[in-house]
Amino acid sequence: MATSPLDAPRRALQPSFDPAFRADVLRGLAGPAKSIPARWLYDETGSEIFEAITQAPEYYPTRTETSLLQAHSADVVRQSGADAPVVEFGSGSSLKTRILLEHMPKTTYVPIDICGEFMDAACAELGARFPGLEILPVEGDFMQEVPLPSCVKSSDGASPEALGFFPGSTIGNLLHAEAIDMLRAMRRTLGEGAWLLIGMDRTKEPDRLIAAYDDALGVTARFNLNLLTRINRELDGSIPLDGFRHLALWNDERSRIEMHLEALRDVRFEVAGTPFTMDHGETIHTENCHKYTPQGMEGLLAAGGWATQCHWSDADGDYSLLLARAHDHARG
Ligand SMILES: C[S@@+](CC[C@H](N)C(=O)[O-])C[C@H]1O[C@@H](n2cnc3c(N)ncnc32)[C@H](O)[C@@H]1O
Structure with a gap:
């Protein structure tokens, strides 16, 4: 609904x-x-x-990440499942999310952002574009574990494993120790077996x-x-x-x-x-x-409890899109 x-x-x-x-x-x-x-x-x-x-013409991260999402979203959804609830951290305009949701238009979407007014406007636009999508916005601070609506994370484990989405290299705003704490909090928010699709900017x-x-x-x-x-x-x-x-x-x-x-x-x-x-x-x-090296990104994710499953980059090696999984459920 x-x-x-x-x-x-x-x-x-x-x-x-x-x-x-x-x-x-x-x-x-x-x-x-x-x-x-x-x-x-x-x-x-x-x-x-x-x-x-x-x-802005100089701001390459958004253009590059958008192209990576266009190229790899179908693959992401093949792995997470089209009914995985999508939980986005620092959702802002939710513009990039549209690319992912094209492949999962009837799932549940939980945007989390500290700026509620802007998130409301973004959700209204998203609702008009994806009428089958259930949208449950949460105004809050992603630095802590965020209680999710019960239909997203049921205590009996009956709901599908969630797909966390953290684009924009927003993780780069955090110091190393803060980033690890945040990744761990994300894992507690999303639960065992969850997926995490994250964008990170590279050194250049x-x-x-x-x-x-x-x-x-x-x-x-x-x-x-x-x-x-x-x-x-x-x-x-x-x-x-x-x-x-x-x-x-x-x-x-x-x-x-x-x-x-x-x-x-x-x-x-x-x-x-x-x-x-x-x-x-x-x-x-x-x-x-x-800004991170490819090895540094995967090391940071591992320290936060996430094992990298796929690591994509553009031809110039400017930016990375990584799909990770909560450790215990990771392959290998
Ligand atoms: C760099 S922007 C990225 C926006 C969008 N995800 C993108 O990729 O274009 C960071 C977003 O995170 C939100 N944000 C920053 N700190 C936050 C926090 N501690 N908790 C929740 N949201 C936060 C901001 O309001 C903003 O929407």
Whole structure:
């Protein structure tokens, strides 16, 4: 039975004035090395700007991953089964999911995202496109085990094994230890025997990476700077928006792109009644995007409890799509 996203059961997260956001921002701005977790980049505006980033000519990951999904989704579904419930972590626009769902249009789809407004709009579009699909959105944080609707994960093991979907190299936003914890939480969320289809970006020449995260039209800059607008709006901040610029740096030692907001002059501001000062040139670290070797990806998945079954890449070796299975059920 098709379910309207608006009727579907939802776990409530916090209201728009989120105490966790306030705590992360106040803690992150207090120390000498300032940083704010990347998840807060995704309010409704941030999610919309992220979609625009995926269209930027320099941003190769979305195009490459989309081609890989077009080439290999049928094979994925042959292995998982067309009735496997699809559980997507950080679903955003759910645009790539459409490619997978073409092969399983009557299954159950559980998108999980921290930005509920954007997810609702994406689910409405998906419901219109796949009328036989049951859609059960969950607004929540994928860093923890997420309780799934009982029809997806029955306690008697009667429902088909789920197919987790984690595209966009979103895993790259996490530090190594966080990524392992997250993969383990995913395994608990999905249950024994589950499948995981994950997209991960590969290491490549720093110039190409920096261009992808600092596009000529300034879309990524808008995405990053929107965090300051969000802080001002939701946390009663007075951060001067013209006092900062977007920076994308390659950290070779840690194999990652880092996004920062750099102060263009000495600045003073308040957030939620707390005063802060930053010196000219000081930065707020807002996102990491780790890049992996093919061996590194499979090693990370194994540490998180997932055995790689298939590993696909494009002809240029830019990006990987991997199908993994919870260890005990893995072949070999
Ligand atoms: C890089 S975007 C990827 C979007 C989409 N999956 C894609 O491949 O284009 C990351 C997505 O994860 C969501 N997200 C980030 N951190 C999250 C968290 N801790 N829990 C749930 N969703 C999160 C964001 O709201 C956003 O939709």
